[in-house]
Amino acid sequence: MRDFESKMPAARSAALPSGVSASSTLRRPARSGLLHARLDSAARADTPPAAPMDVTVRRDGEAEAEILAVWEQYKLCRTAALRERLILHYAPLVAMVASRVGMRLPSSVEHADLVSYGMFGLIDAIEKFEIGRDVKFETYASSRVRGAILDELRAVDWIPRSVRSKARAVDRAHADLEGELHRAPSNTEIAAHMEITESELRGIQGQVANVNLVALDEVLGAGDRIEQVSALDTVQQARSHDPARTFEAKETKFLLSQAMEQLGEREKIMLVLYYYEGMTLAEIGRVLGVTESRISQMHTAAMTRLRTKLTTSEGL
Template identity: 50%
Template structure:
């Protein structure tokens, strides 16, 4: 008898909290008082920790997650100030886009990726493009290593060095080839929110989403699984490692490889 009563009490508490947040949003929408905004920030702060943790799992060890959280708070504040409930979007979905965008903007501004690493990443992308054109399929790591005249182990070490560039790069794919005025859209903005009124249609144009979907479909199966589980199913790299039966560091390599290949394929589509 105690358990149903306890469950009912928990349900009432959750309903009370939800009703309180709805009322807070309504009052904030009318007054725009900073104190009310700060209360909303405190309520939604766990979203920042969640997004920062997800971004951080794909970054080198020297990147401090606490710094990512600090950047993400600015994204949350921006989301609260710009959120328009009448558009039918779920706030959590919208806020996570803004938080992730703020974190990636900060990573870009600090430019933690050495110029030599960026140059090497471009070399790998060009080799992928050459091989893909010759083979008419996605090349294997062994074929790519041979094209670059390096060993397979060295190629995988390069993937590890490219981690930071790959995390930022995939969000830039949606914006590739667009006019500067609309280049702010990110990959996160292309993901559907089942509870909303089709926000995808208003945030990302059909052609860009088609290009990304086509590029993902052409990836090797394991690369496609990593991209799908990480970006669309919201699994962490460690969780993906358990699914695939490999280490988290290997998933990082697979993720980086997938992003490099996606970027190459998107560029090929834009040139045709």
């Protein structure tokens, strides 16, 4: 029994973690269950896990070393397989630059088109990059990718760059005046702000009117309970009828027929021959047996009476 009791302290010390003595464990005061849980959770929060961070750093270092080896091999032999690995590795850089450029472009420009334009800049940057210089490839390639996107946009743009610059100048002037006046500025105020005449401003506005384009398949409105509507759906059909205009035309014809019923027989014949048959005043005069001047007087008197009747009817 005495031998067992003498071996207990040594066994207890061996079971404890390194750096923790048995005496300190014996002197630790008792804690309640809630206090014990809070202190343990705080201790775990203060101790950051070292293994995941080490793994992340080691993985990043391995990736950098691997891509550097690919660069060195590509500069020696320049094979298509190595270039493809570099393109795939830096493809997210192209998407990021394309997103930044697309933020200031109209919605009609597709993001996929910008990415395809930027890929040409990435390939050119890979071909011309020198690994011996103290410059990161991402920094060098970003400018080349952005330049390739802008060059391609200018190439496919059918609007001259001078008109684009004028449009931006008008927009800036409008925005500045709107911020100062707290209302929409007039053309006179915009022209004075730009130090040009109103006629020059109208000429610029006429050129700028052809700049903005809208794709017919672009969705203009959408909602939870509203069906998506494209620009093509909002274009008025050539054969569609306006109910208001149709009703107005029918009413005008009805009032005109009533007014013509109050004219004389010779006046009716004269109006039919002139407006429906397309005859001249001289020809109508020969048909009715009167002179051309008389037909002109009859036409003026008939039109005055019809205008008075229609004006009176609209007033009612």
